[in-house]
Amino acid sequence: MDTEHFISKKRPSFFPDHQEAIYKSLEDKHATVEVDKSDPLSTRMTLNMGPQHPATHGVLRVLMELDGESITKCRLDTGYLHRGIEKMAENKTYQEFMPYTDRMDYLSPYSNNVALCLAVERIAKIESPERANYIRMICSELSRISSHLLWLGTMIMDAGAISFFIWTFREREKIYDIFDEVAGHRFTVSHSRIGGINNDLTPVAVEKIRKFIREFPDELKGWHKLLDRNRIFVDRNDGVGAIGHEDAIDIGLTGPALRATGIAYDIRKFEPYLHYDQIDFEVPTRTEGDNLARYYCRMEEMAESIRIIEQCFDKMPKSGPVRVDDAKKAYPSKDEVYYSMEGLIHDFLMTDTGVCPPEGAEAYHAVEAPKGELGFYIQSDGTGHPWRLKIKSPSFSNLQGLETVLDGEMVADTVVIIGGMDPVMGDSDK
Amino acid sequence: MKSTEEIHKLLVDQFGEETLEYKPDEKVDPWIVVAAGKIQEVAKFLRDETGLRFDSLMCLSGVHYEKEEQLGVTYHLASTSEKHKLTLKVLMPQEDAQVQSVEQIWKTADWHEREAFDMFGIRFEGHPDHRRILCPDDWEGYPLRKDYKVQEFYRGMKVEY
Numbered sequence: 001m002d003t004e005h006f007i008s009k010k011r012p013s014f015f016p017d018h019q020e021a022i023y024k025s026l027e028d029k030h031a032t033v034e035v036d037k038s039d040p041l042s043t044r045m046t047l048n049m050g051p052q053h054p055a056t057h058g059v060l061r062v063l064m065e066l067d068g069e070s071i072t073k074c075r076l077d078t079g080y081l082h083r084g085i086e087k088m089a090e091n092k093t094y095q096e097f098m099p100y101t102d103r104m105d106y107l108s109p110y111s112n113n114v115a116l117c118l119a120v121e122r123i124a125k126i127e128s129p130e131r132a133n134y135i136r137m138i139c140s141e142l143s144r145i146s147s148h149l150l151w152l153g154t155m156i157m158d159a160g161a162i163s164f165f166i167w168t169f170r171e172r173e174k175i176y177d178i179f180d181e182v183a184g185h186r187f188t189v190s191h192s193r194i195g196g197i198n199n200d201l202t203p204v205a206v207e208k209i210r211k212f213i214r215e216f217p218d219e220l221k222g223w224h225k226l227l228d229r230n231r232i233f234v235d236r237n238d239g240v241g242a243i244g245h246e247d248a249i250d251i252g253l254t255g256p257a258l259r260a261t262g263i264a265y266d267i268r269k270f271e272p273y274l275h276y277d278q279i280d281f282e283v284p285t286r287t288e289g290d291n292l293a294r295y296y297c298r299m300e301e302m303a304e305s306i307r308i309i310e311q312c313f314d315k316m317p318k319s320g321p322v323r324v325d326d327a328k329k330a331y332p333s334k335d336e337v338y339y340s341m342e343g344l345i346h347d348f349l350m351t352d353t354g355v356c357p358p359e360g361a362e363a364y365h366a367v368e369a370p371k372g373e374l375g376f377y378i379q380s381d382g383t384g385h386p387w388r389l390k391i392k393s394p395s396f397s398n399l400q401g402l403e404t405v406l407d408g409e410m411v412a413d414t415v416v417i418i419g420g421m422d423p424v425m426g427d428s429d430k
Numbered sequence: 431m432k433s434t435e436e437i438h439k440l441l442v443d444q445f446g447e448e449t450l451e452y453k454p455d456e457k458v459d460p461w462i463v464v465a466a467g468k469i470q471e472v473a474k475f476l477r478d479e480t481g482l483r484f485d486s487l488m489c490l491s492g493v494h495y496e497k498e499e500q501l502g503v504t505y506h507l508a509s510t511s512e513k514h515k516l517t518l519k520v521l522m523p524q525e526d527a528q529v530q531s532v533e534q535i536w537k538t539a540d541w542h543e544r545e546a547f548d549m550f551g552i553r554f555e556g557h558p559d560h561r562r563i564l565c566p567d568d569w570e571g572y573p574l575r576k577d578y579k580v581q582e583f584y585r586g587m588k589v590e591y
């Protein structure tokens with residue numbers, strides 16, 4: 001493509017420097033896709049998709065160079081939802097920062113809360129009680145199902161079936177009701193606390209979760225029946241957006257997208273956190289590495305999540321504390337705050353100063369979020385605020401992979417492939 | 431599976447003492463400090479050597495050490511086959527922050543290095559697509575540096591309000 005022509009004839013009026021840089025970068029990109037130079041119609045063009053596009057799942061901009069209908073190379077432009085979360089973290093206490101993590105991957109807020117808590121607990125050397133850990137696991141798995149349900153609905157909508165979206169959202173609504181009962185919030189839960197969780201499960205919440213895990217497998221079976229042998233769905237996804245396992249790990253794909261290429265890399269097995277080492281579950285993998293493989297991986301993961309929740313209920317202590325009883329490490333319970341002077345003082349101190357990990361302590365802790373490896377790298381300077389908090393978000397890694405996966409695909413499949421990768425821009429742009 | 435100490439010994443045999451510094455008694459995890467001009471060789475060795483096989487770069491983060499007037503890059507590596515992990519660090523002066531790119535070793539580093547450049551102004555030598563990633567290309571300053579001041583206007587729009 002002749003960028004000179006583009007720039008000199010019609011200089012873009014919006015973010016001109018940025019536009020020029022990205023068009024130049026697209027031109028410079030080295031891609032290995034073979035181009036048929038004999039094309040008599042010379043139908044090469046540059047297509048810009050997004051950032052406002054209904055099917056890009058947020059404000060993602062894709063810039064692609066097309067040869068007829070196939071993409072020869074593409075560049076992604078991210079950052080449209082950059083809110084500077086890492087900078088905000090440096091001015092907040094660790095607990096104050098938690099609500100911001102809800103708004104990163106807003107489809108699975110509980111996993112983000114747990115990831116932050118575990119990283120902070122690691123550098124501050126806090127052990128949260130066993131019952132709290134099991135409740136965290138139950139809720140993380142619920143949020144995994146919730147996230148995968150949204151992926152399923154939207155991905156199939158991208159592939160052309162609108163009504164499916166309604167069914168997956170009916171199930172998601174049940175999970176929201178559960179979170180409402182557990183945490184008091186439907187969407188952005190912020191239920192986990194450093195050193196435990198906010199409150200124990202109520203009997204109503206337990207009953208709701210049990211009802212959900214009883215009924216959900218039947219729904220899943222119905223969806224399998226509808227989709228697994230559906231000619232349109234399979235044709236639309238089979239062999240689309242394929243990537244091999246070596247490339248996948250090199251480019252840094254994570255989560256179901258990586259497992260669909262045949263690498264059984266799941267942090268719950270690789271480096272178990274919470275009590276995942278005491279739970280018996282499988283890591284679903286496929287070898288094809290295409291969109292259909294990603295579909296199977298995610299569907300099987302939902303079934304595994306149900307198994308994990310069932311086992312958690314069996315193994316968790318029937319009663320016990322849900323937060324560390326140490327005023328230097330966690331918030332006191334509300335009873336103490338309302339009825340004792342010390343409790344009130346400790347509550348103030350926790351809000352004002354917060355947990356102070358030792359100076360120079362730093363750690364990287366990753367958990368298996370629904371979309372892949374979500375890691376927090378925290379450096380402490382001895383105060384209640386992190387000196388540096390880096391978020392390694394799964395969507396960021398998967399989008400980077402998308403830039404490679406899209407090369408050589410058909411332009412009509414772009415939307416399905418983005419749907420299959422399941423990025424959330426709030427997560428990727430931080 | 432190897433500990434950081436064993437890996438450090440292997441690296442010293444290969445590259446000598448002066449490029450590497452082992453920090454064993456840190457609060458949580460030990461790490462190895464690598465000289466900025468050597469990181470590419472060290473990374474290649476770590477990826478390709480039998481028994482090490484660090485095939486995945488989990489995280490690459492820039493850090494600003496304000497008191498020391500230094501910028502740093504931290505690499506968190508993992509091996510999916512050998513199941514061990516390693517933390518490497520590179521430190522460099524704030525005025526002339528340059529480090530070799532590891533994009534040729536792990537492609538994951540591509541966007542992560544761009545992010546570190548965007549947020550800290552660390553230059554990665556040999557990076558094929560050295561642009562900002564989250565901020566627009568004509569943004570001034572590096573937001574995650576501790577002494578960062580927001581520009582007053584960006585293209586006629588007031589930034590801080």
